[in-house]
Amino acid sequence: MSQEPLVSIGFVAKRTGNAVSLIRYYANQQLIPFIRTQGGSRVFPRSVIRRVSFILIAQNMGYSLDEIRQLLHTLPDKRTPTKSDWAKLSRVFNQRIEQRIAQLNELKSSLAGCIGCGCLSLDKCRLYNKEDKIAVKGPGARYLLGDTPILHK
Template sequence: MQEANLSVGHVAKRAGVKVSTLHFYEDKGLIKSWRNTGNQRRYKPEVLRRVSVIKAAQKMGVSLEEIKQAFANLPNNRTPTKEDWDKLASQWRESLNERINYMQRLRDLLSGCIGCGCLSLNSCPIYNPEDELANKGSGPVILDKK
């Protein structure tokens, strides 16, 4: 078993995050540190992989709560292995694909009406008399169509 001997500053520099980020992740239960005799935080080397997984997942739009749940499902709350990452990525792929599709619809409709029902545009490519789109729901109902 590897010893927890990495300082918070070393981990922050190596992982490319701020020290406050490590403290935040620890407060959220995503990473774990130990205290030395001087009451300073110390980390095991495996925390670097854990922080990397967190950063990669966040860049994909995965929430910290989803990441925490995924970590909790690992045996003994261990640091994810490559195989674990493959499984996690597969689980998050569908959600990521949905976000990509939504962003593509947003991009394609950005210069026109997205069907919000505001009726404030003088020239709207979508004719919406009497706010008929209100019957389809609130917000950008055309954008939210799949």
């Protein structure tokens, strides 16, 4: 770890506006670096504050902790993202946003047709269960039971 000042877990929690338990969880998940004092307490480099903020932003964008961990591992020396790093990471974020926009636009187009029919029936719904093809797998909530959705063209 660098020579930057070390701060307590309470300080990190207060500065990021989060519970100590969340900071501890991120540390346990190896998302933020820490060291143990001789007394067993955790102390963190002050830059962890920005790293926690990055994690929260990424989670808010729908990234899982595993995905965030992978993004953070692209940084040299496990450091906090710099302005240059952020520019690179934001390109990854922008790709994800564009994918979600495309998915939402497709859903929006499908909903227009659904609202027009007014069927509100899962056995006839073109969005979720086109032609009730999932019924061949048996009764019940097939997707919730782990069946893979049947893709339609």
